[in-house]
Amino acid sequence: DAKTTQPNSMESNEEEPVHLPCNHSTISGTDYIHWYRQLPSQGPEYVIHGLTSNVNNRMASLAIAEDRKSSTLILHRATLRDAAVYYCILKSGGNQFYFGTGTSLTVIP
Amino acid sequence: NAGVTQTPKFRVLKTGQSMTLLCAQDMNHEYMYWYRQDPGMGLRLIHYSVGEGTTAKGEVPDGYNVSRLKKQNFLLGLESAAPSQTSVYFCASSAVSSANEQFFGPGTRLTVL
Numbered sequence: 001d002a003k004t005t006q007p008n009s010m011e012s013n014e015e016e017p018v019h020l021p022c023n024h025s026t027i028s029g030t031d032y033i034h035w036y037r038q039l040p041s042q043g044p045e046y047v048i049h050g051l052t053s054n055v056n057n058r059m060a061s062l063a064i065a066e067d068r069k070s071s072t073l074i075l076h077r078a079t080l081r082d083a084a085v086y087y088c089i090l091k092s093g094g095n096q097f098y099f100g101t102g103t104s105l106t107v108i109p
Numbered sequence: 110n111a112g113v114t115q116t117p118k119f120r121v122l123k124t125g126q127s128m129t130l131l132c133a134q135d136m137n138h139e140y141m142y143w144y145r146q147d148p149g150m151g152l153r154l155i156h157y158s159v160g161e162g163t164t165a166k167g168e169v170p171d172g173y174n175v176s177r178l179k180k181q182n183f184l185l186g187l188e189s190a191a192p193s194q195t196s197v198y199f200c201a202s203s204a205v206s207s208a209n210e211q212f213f214g215p216g217t218r219l220t221v222l
Contacts (some may be wrong), residue, residue, distance in 0.1 A: 041216075043199045096157070096168070
């Protein structure tokens with residue numbers, strides 16, 4: 001199964017943009033790129049997903065490299081409520097998600 | 110809508126005891142999942158179901174059994190609990206779509222002594 005590589009931790013100042021990188025060099029043509037985040041003591045929540053084109057929603061933007069071997073989750077203005085562990089996940093045609101250890105984002109007031 | 114609910118929220122077992130964790134969803138989702146999360150780790154899939162009456166093994170199925178007798182409920186059973194099963198257990202559900210956006214419950218914290 002395709003795997004992802006993320007930095008263990010990142011910091012950002014409040015109200016500044018945050019770029020969370022993810023490498024997935026073994027991605028196949030049918031793999032969707034998903035991002036979930038997990039706030040402390042909660043279950044994960046969906047953030048965004050994409051296949052080839054960049055995607056935007058009310059929570060974030062997803063920028064996908066042209067060769068699809070990497071992607072970046074963009075939080076446009078980090079708030080204290082965005083402090084969480086962010087997981088980059090590849091989903092293939094099956095129904096299984098492989099979460100990995102994610103990136104722990106700290107937002108500094 | 111309550112979304113995804115899990116019962117119980119906390120439980121302490123002794124080695125060898127059995128228990129069942131209940132997951133319920135009110136979103137009419139076809140797919141349901143059970144994950145475990147150990148300290149400092151990401152979630153690992155235990156078992157999942159793509160519809161009522163069907164179940165399949167995930168990444169770490171040993172020591173667990175599941176049943177999906179009703180579409181809205183997904184049960185996770187531990188027949189003989191072991192300390193290695195101490196973990197936080199999350200249930201999730203999703204609709205049939207390319208996104209398969211999963212909605213997670215609040216988790217059950219299980220300690221096996």
